[in-house]
Amino acid sequence: MTPTYYLLLAALLFCIGAVGVLIRRNAVVVFMCIELMLNSVNLTLITFARIEGGLEGQVMAFFVMVVAAAEVVVGLAIIMAIFRARRSASVDDTNLLKY
Amino acid sequence: MSAVLAQAVTLAQGGEVSTGEAVAFWILGPAAVAGALGMILARNAVHSALWLVLTMLSLAMIYLTQRATFLGFTQIIVYTGAIMMLFLFVLMLAGRDSSDSVVEVLRGQRLAAGLLGIGLAVLVVTLLGRSLTDTQIAAPLDPYSPEGGGAGGLGRLIFGDFLFPFELSAALLIVAAVGAMLLSHSGGKKTKKTQRELVEERFRGQHDRPSPLPGPGVFATANSVATPALLPDGSVAPESLSRIIDSAAAEEFRDEIREVSGTGPEADAHALITPAEGAEAPGGEGTDGQRADSEGDKA
Numbered sequence: 001m002t003p004t005y006y007l008l009l010a011a012l013l014f015c016i017g018a019v020g021v022l023i024r025r026n027a028v029v030v031f032m033c034i035e036l037m038l039n040s041v042n043l044t045l046i047t048f049a050r051i052e053g054g055l056e057g058q059v060m061a062f063f064v065m066v067v068a069a070a071e072v073v074v075g076l077a078i079i080m081a082i083f084r085a086r087r088s089a090s091v092d093d094t095n096l097l098k099y
Numbered sequence: 100m101s102a103v104l105a106q107a108v109t110l111a112q113g114g115e116v117s118t119g120e121a122v123a124f125w126i127l128g129p130a131a132v133a134g135a136l137g138m139i140l141a142r143n144a145v146h147s148a149l150w151l152v153l154t155m156l157s158l159a160m161i162y163l164t165q166r167a168t169f170l171g172f173t174q175i176i177v178y179t180g181a182i183m184m185l186f187l188f189v190l191m192l193a194g195r196d197s198s199d200s201v202v203e204v205l206r207g208q209r210l211a212a213g214l215l216g217i218g219l220a221v222l223v224v225t226l227l228g229r230s231l232t233d234t235q236i237a238a239p240l241d242p243y244s245p246e247g248g249g250a251g252g253l254g255r256l257i258f259g260d261f262l263f264p265f266e267l268s269a270a271l272l273i274v275a276a277v278g279a280m281l282l283s284h285s286g287g288k289k290t291k292k293t294q295r296e297l298v299e300e301r302f303r304g305q306h307d308r309p310s311p312l313p314g315p316g317v318f319a320t321a322n323s324v325a326t327p328a329l330l331p332d333g334s335v336a337p338e339s340l341s342r343i344i345d346s347a348a349a350e351e352f353r354d355e356i357r358e359v360s361g362t363g364p365e366a367d368a369h370a371l372i373t374p375a376e377g378a379e380a381p382g383g384e385g386t387d388g389q390r391a392d393s394e395g396d397k398a
Contacts, residue, residue, distance in 0.1 A: 001121040004231040006161065009128045011223040013135050013154070019216030020139035023209045028190050029138075029147050035182065036135055036151060039158055042174075046167045053237025058167050059256050065170075065177060066268045070275035072182050076189045077282035083193040084285070092204050 006047040013040035027079050027089050031072070038068045115236065123164045131157035148186050155179045166239055169250040313339040326359055335360060 013036060020033030042061040049057025083089050134154030141147045155178045162171035203209060241247040246255065257265050292300075301309045313328040313336045328339035335356070 001116045001124065002231075002234055003116065003165075003236060004227065004234055005124060005128070006165070007227050007231065008224050009124075009131065009161075011227055012132055012220060015216050015220035015223065016132070016135040016139060018219065019212055020135075022212035022216070024139060024147075026144050028186060028193065029144050032138060032147060032151050032186060035178075036138065036154060039155060039174075039178070042170075043158055043161065046162055046165055046170060049167070050165045050239070051234055051236055053240065055240070055252050055256050058170055058253055059261055061167075061170055062173070062253065062257065063261075063264060063268060065173060067271065069177060069182060070271050072185060073275045073279045074282070076185060077279040079189060080193060081282045089193045 003047050003051050007044055010040040010043040010047070013037075013043070025090050025092055027082070027091050027094075028076075030091060031075055031079070035068065035072070038064060120164050124161070127157045127161050127164075130154075131161070144190050145187065148183060148190060151186075152179050152183050155183065169253050323355065326355060329359070333360075 017033045017035075017037035017040065020036070021030050024030050024033065042064055045057045045061040045064070047057075049055060049061075079089060082094060086093055088094075131154045134150045134152075134157065137150035138147045138154065141150055155174060159171045159174035159179070162168075162174055240252065243249065245251050300306060324341070327335040327337075330336050
């Protein structure tokens, strides 16, 4: 076994997250799929840091976590605001700009 | 599981992947993939969140076996502790009942998305598998030295070389907190309208009529709320009639209506002795009202 397997696992998780973003209609679940994609990228960064024998990859994963936390806070607040205005958390109902 | 992890950490001293780490990977990797698949396939959004917790915990243990101990515990505390609780909180507030609809707004979108995802997975996995065949693993850092792979070395880097990005991320967190407060604020409470504002609105025509609806004619001749109010010319005010009572049994209150509108037989002083046949009311309230009328006439 080589650390490449971790990269393959990360790629698989990323693809699953991307498919989830495309097929799910609930905005909160779409957001969770985005979190899954961020996590898979974190796994990639940590694996590269381990292959390189340095710590810079881990620092980058750390910053990704910080940005993900900020993104979750703002995104969930937006979802709550949309839910308060339209009484729905489905992305299909947020189509006001379409017409 | 913990024994396997400890073995993985102790055995990965050289630049090679130890057997313990391989065992841990083949347990944790499928668990992570199963959690991810369960998340996108679960119909209920709360179940999706719980599947994602499984994926994140597996990833945290994979970080630990890769000697990223600080990030592993940060993953457990921040992601499964804070972020997933935030997700569950919002799900319980907003999206819990709205489980995904089976209606496809775009025809064939799910099939196309699944095919695209499979294609992307095959593409990336074969690319990585073919390009990274002989990766040379560097010697791992000593996690117990100050410059090593533990939290100490990470902190040395973050507060040294990456100090400016760290301060930028602090600014980002403050902006995110303020933005979330702004977005989730419901816009203040509306003050109640005063009587003067209500009167002015009524006479500007923002309501249906300038005066309130007439009440029922309770104390005119009877004490039943089914009794309609009378207009100054003696006719029945139609807005004082309750729509429910009116639609329920107009025939039932025929006598009361006739009595109030003045077309029925008059109440006489001898009502208690010999009740008039035409004015006998079927309901108890009507009888009481009639008796009150009779007593008033006697007085």
